[in-house]
Amino acid sequence: QVTDTLAKEGPSSPSYDWFQTDSLVTVVIYTKQKDISLDSVIVDLRDDSLRVETFIKDYSYLIHIGLSREIQEDFSVRVVENVGKIEIVPKKKENASWKCLGHPLENHNSLIPKKDTGLYYRKCQLISKEDVTHDTKLFCLMLPPSTHLQVPIGQHVYLKLTIAGTEIVKPYTPVSDSLLLEFKEPVLPNNKYIYFLIKIYPAGLFTPELDHLQIGDYVSVSNPEGNFKITQLEELEDLFLLAAGTGFTPMVKVLNYALTNIPSLRKVKLMFFNKTEDDIIWRSQLEKLAFKDERFDVEFVLSAPTSEWKGKQGHISPGLLSEFLKRSSDRSRVLVCICGPVPFTEQGVKLLHDLNFSKDEIHSFTA
Template identity: 65%
Template sequence: KTKELDATSKELIPSDDWFQTDSSITVTIYTKQKDIISELVIVDYQDGKLRGEIILKDYSYILNVELSYAIQEDVAVHTTGKVGKVEIILKKKDNITWKNLGQPLEGHHSFIRCTDRGFHYRKCKLISKTDVTHNTKLFCLMLPQSTHLQVPVGQHIYLKQIIAGTEIVKPYTPVSSSLIPELPNLTAHIFLMIKIYPNGLFTPELDHLQIGEYIYVSNPEGSFKKSQVQTVDDLFLLAAGTGFTPMVKLLSYALNNVCSLRIVKLMFFNKTEGDILWRNKLEELAFQDKRFDVEFILSEPEKEWTGKQGKISSSLLSEFVKRSKDDSKLLICICGPAPFTEQGIRFLQDLGYSSEDIHSFTA
């Protein structure tokens, strides 16, 4: 069903069509919008059902069909940004002529606000689990071959497990395999850096997941837009504990894609030295890229610690957030425990930074 839309939105409702060759089926979606990129398209094929979602600003266009005939597992997606065309290419299992694509399922052809469309989950296989610190691990999940999904910078996914008969869902922010990846990141893999809380509800169960076992992963969600960072001169990142996770892809994106960028500074708050995530990698990156600098602040340091101590404060922030030029455009990103983020935003506002200068990562 198409929800109520205003006149402008109606003109923007996509249309679609399909055609076939002896061996393939192509479903084409004409989005009527430019700049369509691969990460705006999510496609799944599970149990004979094809579900496609194209994200067009605040709306999603949904295709949901029970296919009439069998297809092979690998599904390809092509986007032609300039004309706003998306093609989903399916390989026929049998070399026969299809009379129709299939039977429509719930929500087929709907164009609805992203916030109204609920989540779709697919089963992903745990490929590896490696220690990052004494209580934090890097989990590598593999998407099914028949899924096309890329998590944009600054967005998170939800993991779902059934614990004692109840579905439990928690958000996690994908990172890259490393800060300076030796190999291009494989798009079929999702890396998650997750802290295990011994008394937690979800993470101890996750910790027990064995290599080769499966977990449900949702579509991405989040309010961060790449355009917020595309023209900045100075980028300041304030992270506490696992609040570091959204900074990982953001750092790589900024250093590799933002031409105007002059400085990137990460202020990383942790309890002890042993809690610092990817410390060596951060120091190596700071050594390799002169634009990047990192500072560690510990709230419960050991006696030997000679670096900065304490929690987030106005004086730490005024010392840290300094423009590289008087008129430089800046962005300050913040993420961590809710009280950390709330206090940080308040201190920054008191220091005169506007809401456009600040982005906080929250669910």
């Protein structure tokens, strides 16, 4: 049985359809786009409502249906890339023929600019929490079985907790659980774990509460946001990463992805700004990676070192950058990524323009 219509606006008129067997329901989304992957679709099943958000260029296409019969909580998601088709396949609780898929819920079958969509949250369970430095921890959250969500490289999510009766929301950037594991692309569809490196500020509003959570407690996690596009890495030869403090977090997946998936890549250099040696996140992993992969170099710069520190010192400056940002050849295809405290990023971007890097050659991670 064919349900419903084409959406009326937007670039590509996506549509959907559904069919069934005795035990399965298949909801098919025709995106009419070819660059669709498993991270283009977010599925949440909640109390027998099905919510599917598909990202098509800068638009969001929503399927939102109150299902007519009960389904099991887990389901599979498949993407047929060359025809831009997405299939969501829930299992019926009872083997019986459904007369219809269900009834439309709020904003069902709508195509709206991504910037106009609100944040949608699902509750994730805290699985583990591990010290990384004196104030930064690696948190592992598990998505519910009733959610399919993969955070695209370079994007962040919002975490939400209710603190003294008020909902508090802050952005965080997922990382890999380590720099040294083999990086697989596309990420396995059953990948249910999201890792975060989070610095706890004792006088902060959100992070002390996050730190007080017990294993098994819940945190709400939003849909991803951010304007980094993986195509910025295509055919890249030189990748420069300028990170300060936890501004290192977006660099983790970018670094892993580039080293594994960009054959043209010649050099990846990370300049990592911190106050002291004790603040450096994953220092030994970074040093091991530099030893293992000759394309990768790391340089640490400290703004408040002890007298024993023999390495580079100070804040971001023209001198530090002009020496560091040497292209492997005059006309090499280059990207400089920068992330850290706002004044750091602002000064850095200005210095990069002064050094004649073009707008397209700079990506700054911001909210």
